[in-house]
Amino acid sequence: MKKISVVFMVLxxxxxxxxxxxxxxxxxxxxxxxxxxxxxVPFEASxxxxxxxxxxxxxxxxxxxxxxxxxxxSVFGVNDYYLSEGQILSITRVNNLLxxxxxxxxxxxxxxxxxxxxxxxNGKTILDAVLVADLMEINFYSKDETPVLNGIxxxxxxxxxxxxxxxxxxxxxxxxxxxxxxxxxxLERYLRTIQGLENLNIYLALYTTQKIDSTLPGHFFSEAxxxxxxxxxxxxxxxxxxxxxxxxxxxDVQNSTSFSTLRNAxxxxxxxxxxxxxxxxxxxxxxxxxxxxxxxQAKTYTEVYALTQTLVGLLDGFNHEKYxxxxxxxxxxxxxxxxxxxxxxxxxxxxTD
Numbered sequence: 001m002k003k004i005s006v007v008f009m010v011l012x013x014x015x016x017x018x019x020x021x022x023x024x025x026x027x028x029x030x031x032x033x034x035x036x037x038x039x040x041v042p043f044e045a046s047x048x049x050x051x052x053x054x055x056x057x058x059x060x061x062x063x064x065x066x067x068x069x070x071x072x073x074s075v076f077g078v079n080d081y082y083l084s085e086g087q088i089l090s091i092t093r094v095n096n097l098l099x100x101x102x103x104x105x106x107x108x109x110x111x112x113x114x115x116x117x118x119x120x121x122n123g124k125t126i127l128d129a130v131l132v133a134d135l136m137e138i139n140f141y142s143k144d145e146t147p148v149l150n151g152i153x154x155x156x157x158x159x160x161x162x163x164x165x166x167x168x169x170x171x172x173x174x175x176x177x178x179x180x181x182x183x184x185x186x187l188e189r190y191l192r193t194i195q196g197l198e199n200l201n202i203y204l205a206l207y208t209t210q211k212i213d214s215t216l217p218g219h220f221f222s223e224a225x226x227x228x229x230x231x232x233x234x235x236x237x238x239x240x241x242x243x244x245x246x247x248x249x250x251x252d253v254q255n256s257t258s259f260s261t262l263r264n265a266x267x268x269x270x271x272x273x274x275x276x277x278x279x280x281x282x283x284x285x286x287x288x289x290x291x292x293x294x295x296x297q298a299k300t301y302t303e304v305y306a307l308t309q310t311l312v313g314l315l316d317g318f319n320h321e322k323y324x325x326x327x328x329x330x331x332x333x334x335x336x337x338x339x340x341x342x343x344x345x346x347x348x349x350x351x352t353d
Contacts, residue, residue, distance in 0.1 A: 027147070028082060037069070037083035040141055046085045048094045052134060060209050063217035064136055064155050068205055071236075072153040075203045075225050076140040082147055086137025086154075088194065094135055097187065100128075107190040109156070109183045117179075119162075120172030126162050131176075132183060133157045133209065149196070153203040155220070156184055160208045177222060180206045181233045188226050202226040206233070216240040216279060237285065243278030243292075255280070255287055258317040262292070265314055269307055272297040290318070290325045298331040308337045308349060315341045 029039040052061060069083070089097075101108035109132040111117055117129040134157040141147035158180055161170045184204045191197050203225050209218040219238040224231040241248045244263065249256045263276040274295035281289040294311065298304045311327055318325060322343055329337035338350045 031078075035078060037078050037081065040082045040084040040147060044085055044087060046137065047087065047090050048135070048137070051091065051094060051098075052136065060157070060207075060217050064157060064207055065138075067207075067220055067238075068136060068153055068155045069138060071205050071220065071223060072138065072140070072203050075201065076151045076153070080143055081140040081150065082143060084139045084141060086139055086152070088139065088152055088191070088197070089135065089137055097135060097190065098132060107186060109186060117171075118175060119169055120175035121169055124164060124169055126164065126169075126171075129159075129162065131158055131179060133159050135187075149200070151201040151203065152191075152197070153205070154187065155205050155207050156180065156187065157207045157209060157218075160218075161210070173221070176208060177206075177235075180222065181224075184222075184224060184233065188229075188231070192229065199228060202231075204231075204233075205236070216242060219281075237283065239282045241280045241282060243280060243290075248278075248280065251282065251285075252280070252287060254319050255290070258314075258319075259292070261317055262311065262314045265310060266294055266296070266307070269310055270296050270298075270303065287319075287323050289323050290320075292325065292327045294327060294329045296329065296331050298336060304329065304331065304336050304351060308339060308351060311339055312347065312349065315339075315347075 027041060029041055029043075031038050096105055097107060097109050099105050099108045100110045101112050110130055111128070113128060115129075116125040116127055117131070118125055136155040136157070138153050139149060140151040140153070142150045158176060160176050161168055163169075184206060188202055188204065191202060204223065205220050206222040207218055207220050210216055217240050219240060220236045221238070222233045222235055224233040241251060243256065243259045248259075259278055266276050274297065276292065276294045278290060278292040280287050280291075294307070296303075296307065298307075308329060311329070315325060318341075320341060320343055324343055325339075325341045327337075327339040328335055329339070336352055338348075340348045
């Protein structure tokens, strides 16, 4: 039976009843999920935060950070490390890394000025391609009485689709991977020149974006852990899929059918339904996360309440033992309800006023 936690925007003030914190508790924000990281405090914002989003679509920003954190768990375990925002790379360092390689900037991650990049598509080349769009960093500290920086993780974000003579051309995965791995090793060599990082464990993950106006995020396609300056890249198999679509149906008949059932139920429930769409993340060919957005034009609270209960009843049709489902219900472009069903069969429902 599902464990159900229903929250109707009630603020519970428990501070007066909370037990006194220990000295160590004062240094961290403890995660509510034992499978996630505790956060070091005081929290310091990344010095390169203003760079993010300049060349990336909004859909990529959160996905890169959350997936980087998830991938890093295999290297920096949640029971052994605290997480903090990246503090190693300054804005000056990042700007130099994102520039083109030349004699004055040997660690520049983008191709030299005037170079032609082979897309791998019918002999098409790109003049002065900007392949590396961004860098994202998170840091890991030992869970000691005095936490010490013991590891860092970076996402290197690559552009894969370009406009050539008014036509959209996507670099082949093989060509991108070849360049990306070279760029990753160059970044690792650069990091070793920074004092204190000479022998630190460094995790690198390579990410490719979709078009900036895409509704789906990109995905990570390779990773490497450099220990004592040694490391090898290995492929990652990730893909975001839109629901409903022929791609989703060909990849996952059962969940595509369940989604169609849910979508049809919404249409039958309210004649003013504005559409129901989903985004599924597949890792190694299996659904890892499913996000559904239901758009309606609610006229009463009861309509919202009744629809959310209907949606909850339809969740059993999904084969969700290996992934979480999140449903966002929106009315007139505002979120009015959130539903989450975890792979552990825990259901949470929030209805806003």
